[in-house]
Each structure stands twice: as structure tokens, then as C-alpha cells.
Ligand SMILES: Nc1ncnc2c1ncn2[C@@H]1O[C@H](COP(=O)(O)OP(=O)(O)OP(=O)(O)O)[C@@H](O)[C@H]1O
């Protein structure tokens with residue numbers, strides 16, 4: 024499924040619409056370059072869950088936990104993750120395999136620790152400065168998750 028966003032507000036609304044459909048245990052792998060709009064999407068997602076506290080870009084924290092919404096919300100930003108052990112220390116399994124919903128920025132950083140059933144949302148820049156192409160893929164549609172693929 025592919026959507027075009029023309030503004031940060033529209034990306035917030037798209038994020039919120041994903042949250043409205045979110046189910047317990049769901050994991051969203053949020054891909055896209057620096058400044059693509061992943062954190063904007065995450066803020067909209069939080070809002071869609073009914074979370075009112077502001078979601079800041081977790082620049083210095085790998086994980087932020089929000090429990091005031093319809094479902095527990097675990098917002099990961101793996102950008103500054105060093106070793107995979109850091110994720111182990113965080114007790115990531117408790118969050119990935121929970122009744123909450125996880126949103127993972129920079130999922131590429133955690134390789135195969137990302138559960139296979141994660142939904143992928145990729146944000147790319149469009150033609151205009153404020154345009155973004157937001158594409159959602161089910162696990163079986165994700166080319167990066169193709170078994171045996173090497174490049
Ligand atoms: N349509 C749009 N959707 C989302 N953000 C947009 C859009 N148009 C412009 N922007 C701007 O792009 C930037 C997106 O920043 P954001 O922090 O969400 O990116 P990010 O993907 O989380 O980057 P990082 O990898 O550094 O965390 C913001 O400054 C936002 O105002």
C-alpha cells in the first residue's frame with residue numbers, strides 16, 4: 024500500500040491511521056533516510072493510540088515507553104545502537120513479544136533480531152521538499168526479508 028504525504032501534518036495523520044488499526048503484539052519496522060519523517064510518523068502513531076505526552080525523537084535513548092494509550096507503545100530508535108548486546112541489555116524481547124505495539128526506527132541496525140512478522144513502513148522523499156512517499160508492506164512483501172537473499 025502506497026500513500027503520498029504532502030506535509031508533516033499529513034504524515035502525522037497517516038501515522039495515526041496506522042495506530043487505529045494496530046493490534047497487540049504488532050511490530051512496525053520504520054525505514055527511511057535521516058530526516059525522512061520516521062519520528063513525525065511515530066508522533067502521529069502515538070496520537071492515534073491516544074497518547075498525549077509528546078514523543079520526542081529519542082536521539083539519546085534507544086527506547087521510549089508510553090503506557091497511557093489504547094495499547095502500550097514502545098518506540099525504538101536503533102540509529103545509535105552499538106552492539107546487538109545493547110539490545111539484549113535493554114530486555115528487548117519483553118517488548119517485541121508483548122501485548123503492546125513496537126515501532127522501530129532504523130530496523131536495519133538490528134538485523135535478524137527483528138521479528139519476521141514485522142510490518143514494514145518505508146518513507147522516501149518525493150519530488151517536492153515536503154512530499155513523502157509512504158509505503159507499507161506485509162512481511163511477505165518485504166524484499167529485504169526474502170529468505171536466502173544475498174547481495
Ligand atoms: N511530508 C512530510 N512528512 C514528514 N516530515 C516532513 C514532511 N515534509 C517535511 N518534513 C520534515 O522532515 C523532517 C522529518 O524529521 P524526522 O525527525 O521525522 O525524520 P526521521 O526520519 O525520524 O530522521 P532520523 O533518522 O534522523 O531520526 C521534519 O523536519 C519535518 O518537518
Ligand SMILES: [Mg+2]
Pocket residue numbers: 061062080081100128
Ligand atoms: Mg527519527
